Amino acid sequence: MDAAGKLLIETDAKGHATYDAKKGAYVLGVNVVPAYRWFNGKMTYTLLGDKVDKTHGVISINKIEGGPTDGQSLIWPMKIMQATQPYDPVNRTLVAPHMAGDDATSYGKNFSWEKAIASGMKTSGADFSGKVDFLKTEMYWPLNHMVAPREKTLACADCHASGSRLGGLDGIYMPAYNANRWVDLLGWLMALGTLIGVLLHGSLRFYLTRKG
Numbered sequence: 001m002d003a004a005g006k007l008l009i010e011t012d013a014k015g016h017a018t019y020d021a022k023k024g025a026y027v028l029g030v031n032v033v034p035a036y037r038w039f040n041g042k043m044t045y046t047l048l049g050d051k052v053d054k055t056h057g058v059i060s061i062n063k064i065e066g067g068p069t070d071g072q073s074l075i076w077p078m079k080i081m082q083a084t085q086p087y088d089p090v091n092r093t094l095v096a097p098h099m100a101g102d103d104a105t106s107y108g109k110n111f112s113w114e115k116a117i118a119s120g121m122k123t124s125g126a127d128f129s130g131k132v133d134f135l136k137t138e139m140y141w142p143l144n145h146m147v148a149p150r151e152k153t154l155a156c157a158d159c160h161a162s163g164s165r166l167g168g169l170d171g172i173y174m175p176a177y178n179a180n181r182w183v184d185l186l187g188w189l190m191a192l193g194t195l196i197g198v199l200l201h202g203s204l205r206f207y208l209t210r211k212g
């Protein structure tokens, strides 16, 4: 809240919110580079009744399936939504908070997680112990919106460079991104062999011409 007890909203020079009392602090970005992952179109979700264990580290809200060898998967650009969100530490489940609305239990109205979660869970018909704790989560959003226009297509070197945007993606062998010592050596030996062959052939012809 601001000094007058009103909802505090801070904006940057362009008028975009950087802090909103109902939502927290924002870090804004443009032209954000997506993460790239193998994906075969199948996802499994962590559902409201599923047990989650905070000691397992970051909880996946959804798991994407696929890999380089199944003949089904493509390399997809993804947005990885990383969050700190409330959960029920007694039932060990994720929760469905009642976030927005102009009523007594919405989080944006009274800023009480307990009230907002109790109300949301009741509406969802799910069990809530009344206790609230927080854990870290991540969720994959395959990107099929926010695709750049044709004129802004990636250049070769955006991917074909070591440490490029495809960084960490396994199962691919692509020029300038990764290399195999033996393939490189063989390639250079072939190039060198060709050069030597051409030089020998040329010199021989030159010599034989002069000899008539």
Ligand code: HEC
Residues within 6 Å of the ligand: 075, 154, 155, 156, 157, 158, 159, 160, 171, 172, 173, 174, 175
């Ligand atoms: C969005 C990322 C991306 C961009 C942009 C891109 N490439 Fe690739 N390229 C790849 C990937 C991934 C592979 C590896 C495919 C595989 O392993 O089968 C690849 C493979 C290749 C190969 C090897 C093909 C083969 O059969 O082994 C060549 C050559 C190549 N790219 C050239 C280019 C050129 C030239 C451009 C620019 C006009 C370009 N690439 C732009 C991702 C990209």
